[in-house]
Amino acid sequence: MAQQTQDVPAAMELVGVDVAYHGDIRILRGLSLRIRPGMITGVIGPNGAGKSTALKALYGLLKPVAGDVLIDGKKVTGLPPWKFIDHGVALVPQHRSLFNELSVDDNLRLACWSFRRDRARVEAAMERAYAQFPMLRDKRRDMAGSMSGGQQRFLELGRSLALQPRVLLLDEPTAMIAPRISAEIYEFISGLPAQGITVLLVDQNVRQCVRISDHLYVLELGQNKVDGAAADFQKDSGLRDLIAEWVDYRIDA
Amino acid sequence: MELLILNGIVNGLIVGSVYALIGVSLTLLYGVLRVVNFAHGEFVIAGSFFAYVLFTGLGVPPLLALPVAAIAFFAAGWGLYYVLIPRLSRSDDPELMSFLMFYGVSITAAALMLLLFEADSHSIDYSFTPISLQVGPIYVSTARLVALAITVAISAALAVFLFRTLPGKALRAAIMNPEAIQIVGVDIVRLSAFAFALATALAGITGVLVALVFPAFNAFSGTEYTIIAFIVVVLGGLGNPVGALLAGVVFGLAEQMATVFLPQALAQIVGFAILVGTIFLRPSGLLGTSARK
Numbered sequence: 001m002a003q004q005t006q007d008v009p010a011a012m013e014l015v016g017v018d019v020a021y022h023g024d025i026r027i028l029r030g031l032s033l034r035i036r037p038g039m040i041t042g043v044i045g046p047n048g049a050g051k052s053t054a055l056k057a058l059y060g061l062l063k064p065v066a067g068d069v070l071i072d073g074k075k076v077t078g079l080p081p082w083k084f085i086d087h088g089v090a091l092v093p094q095h096r097s098l099f100n101e102l103s104v105d106d107n108l109r110l111a112c113w114s115f116r117r118d119r120a121r122v123e124a125a126m127e128r129a130y131a132q133f134p135m136l137r138d139k140r141r142d143m144a145g146s147m148s149g150g151q152q153r154f155l156e157l158g159r160s161l162a163l164q165p166r167v168l169l170l171d172e173p174t175a176m177i178a179p180r181i182s183a184e185i186y187e188f189i190s191g192l193p194a195q196g197i198t199v200l201l202v203d204q205n206v207r208q209c210v211r212i213s214d215h216l217y218v219l220e221l222g223q224n225k226v227d228g229a230a231a232d233f234q235k236d237s238g239l240r241d242l243i244a245e246w247v248d249y250r251i252d253a
Numbered sequence: 254m255e256l257l258i259l260n261g262i263v264n265g266l267i268v269g270s271v272y273a274l275i276g277v278s279l280t281l282l283y284g285v286l287r288v289v290n291f292a293h294g295e296f297v298i299a300g301s302f303f304a305y306v307l308f309t310g311l312g313v314p315p316l317l318a319l320p321v322a323a324i325a326f327f328a329a330g331w332g333l334y335y336v337l338i339p340r341l342s343r344s345d346d347p348e349l350m351s352f353l354m355f356y357g358v359s360i361t362a363a364a365l366m367l368l369l370f371e372a373d374s375h376s377i378d379y380s381f382t383p384i385s386l387q388v389g390p391i392y393v394s395t396a397r398l399v400a401l402a403i404t405v406a407i408s409a410a411l412a413v414f415l416f417r418t419l420p421g422k423a424l425r426a427a428i429m430n431p432e433a434i435q436i437v438g439v440d441i442v443r444l445s446a447f448a449f450a451l452a453t454a455l456a457g458i459t460g461v462l463v464a465l466v467f468p469a470f471n472a473f474s475g476t477e478y479t480i481i482a483f484i485v486v487v488l489g490g491l492g493n494p495v496g497a498l499l500a501g502v503v504f505g506l507a508e509q510m511a512t513v514f515l516p517q518a519l520a521q522i523v524g525f526a527i528l529v530g531t532i533f534l535r536p537s538g539l540l541g542t543s544a545r546k
Contacts, residue, residue: 022345059436085438097433099426106422114438116419159437 009073010034011167011198012058012089017067019050019057019222027053028222030067033200035167040189040199042213042230044206044243050222051202052094055171058200059084059091071167085114088166092156094175094202100145104136104155107144111159129158150181157188167198174205186212206243210234218243260391261513262506267397269505270404271462275478276485276497277411278455284428284492285448286338288351294479295362296453300326300460301470302370308377315379315465319403322457330453334446359475366472374469396465403462407455408498415494424448428492484528490538500539 012035019028028050035041043051056062058069060081068077071087084091099107108129112122130137133154139147144155153173160168170189174182182205190212192199203209210216216233218225226242233239279293290296303322307313313321337354344350381395388398415421427434427444435441463470463478485504489496507527511520531538 061432061435080440080442081435082438082440084436091436093432093436095432097430097436099422099429099433101429102422102426109419110423110426110434110439111437113419113423163438 011037013070015068017064020065035200037198039214042209042216043202045219049219090160090163090165091169094171098144105140125162129162133158169200171202257513261509265506265509267401269502272505273498273501274459275482276501278452279482280486280497282452291355292359295475296456297460297478298475300457301464304461304464323454326457327450327454330450334449374471376469377464400462400465484524488531496538496540
């Protein structure tokens with residue numbers, strides 16, 4: 001398994017990336033991540049490890065001061081965030097990314113901005129989102145901000161799916177979400193590879209992240225600590241201890 | 254007395270509708286770009302001079318100057334965006350730098366107008382026939398009524414754009430959540446340039462109307478309109494276009510009624526009283542929502 005996950009070319013990649021705030025404070029130092037196609041790649045680590053920063057660097061929301069971002073092996077470092085959809089990459093950030101005073105329908109429609117003139121494609125994209133989360137269809141005229149936290153998260157997920165991404169980047173998709181809805185969300189995420197969607201999952205919920213990921217990265221202080229096939233993390237007691245130590249969570253064997 | 258009050262209401266609506274346009278353009282600019290344009294009043298007065306030059310130089314009447322000003326100011330705003338804003342994002346503290354920069358733009362614009370038109374007051378010597386119309390028991394200058402009709406039409410068009418079209422919704426979405434608008438694939442640089450150009454075009458149009466509604470303007474009048482714009486924007490709630498339209502009319506009415514009921518000196522400070530009162534009592538503005546929640 002470990003061998004297999006090492007050798008496939010990456011759908012998306014960070015290569016030796018440094019990200020700095022205010023000139024000199026390095027949040028990421030030489031970080032490398034490979035998002036393997038057709039799999040769920042999990043990223044865990046303690047608070048301040050740079051998990052969200054890594055995701056922002058991947059999506060062009062932060063510009064690396066060193067290193068590169070690759071999509072299918074091609075350099076896209078410095079590409080602005082709004083171009084990633086054209087490359088088949090979508091992001092669901094940790095913080096609410098909806099437009100509260102627009103309807104559910106308008107939120108979805110705006111996500112189709114880059115192909116807004118292709119009416120048939122827009123309708124198909126919206127239909128995909130509604131088919132995935134039928135509850136959204138009932139609320140299509142409601143303001144996005146009037147829905148519950150879980151419903152808003154479904155809208156964000158539906159919106160990203162509407163774009164038919166090849167790669168979906170998820171930042172703590174169940175933060176501040178009720179447990180029952182969380183379970184539903186993890187169920188949904190683990191089904192994505194079967195739909196041909198490659199996933200990067202950054203999560204504080206170590207147990208779930210380890211459970212549904214195929215490959216895992218552990219970050220610490222903006223650097224790679226260790227990585228490997230998720231199965232190895234569950235088997236190898238050394239790796240289990242490492243996780244217990246670094247992210248304060250013990251994986252059950 | 255009733256006539257005076259009626260007069261105050263009618264003039265308040267007219268003046269207020271002009272204030273509303275000044276405010277709505279400044280609030281859109283702030284909402285999308287998160288910069289405060291201290292030069293907004295100068296842009297408005299530049300519109301007045303634009304109409305003045307077209308009329309005295311080429312004989313173009315103010316109503317025809319409106320679309321010309323809209324196009325010219327839109328283009329100027331688009332260009333100015335790319336000159337000014339990319340430099341800001343390279344600075345260590347873009348927010349602070351934006352204040353200094355727009356203050357500089359304000360001084361530069363006023364100085365340019367001073368160079369071109371000197372310090373004298375100007376007015377456009379143009380009148381409609383008949384020169385005034387009867388509204389109920391009072392007479393109102395035709396120019397003012399025409400200006401009112403135009404501001405109402407522009408406000409309605411703006412509302413349709415913002416609430417019924419996808420680009421308008423994108424603009425409002427950018428105000429609601431500036432980071433999220435980028436991840437749904439909207440080019441925030443182009444959208445910001447468009448917002449800057451739209452705000453500048455609205456300022457130019459308003460300037461033409463200012464020349465119609467108010468007796469005179471000069472190179473230094475800009476500051477006055479910048480302050481009015483700030484009052485309207487704060488009263489309407491930062492980044493809230495509907496609030497700004499409403500606040501403009503409320504402020505215009507308050508100002509005109511103050512001249513009816515209060516002594517001259519007191520009437521002058523009504524605007525500041527509204528500004529300070531809003532900040533203390535209802536900091537999120539009339540409609541209770543602001544861009545930054």
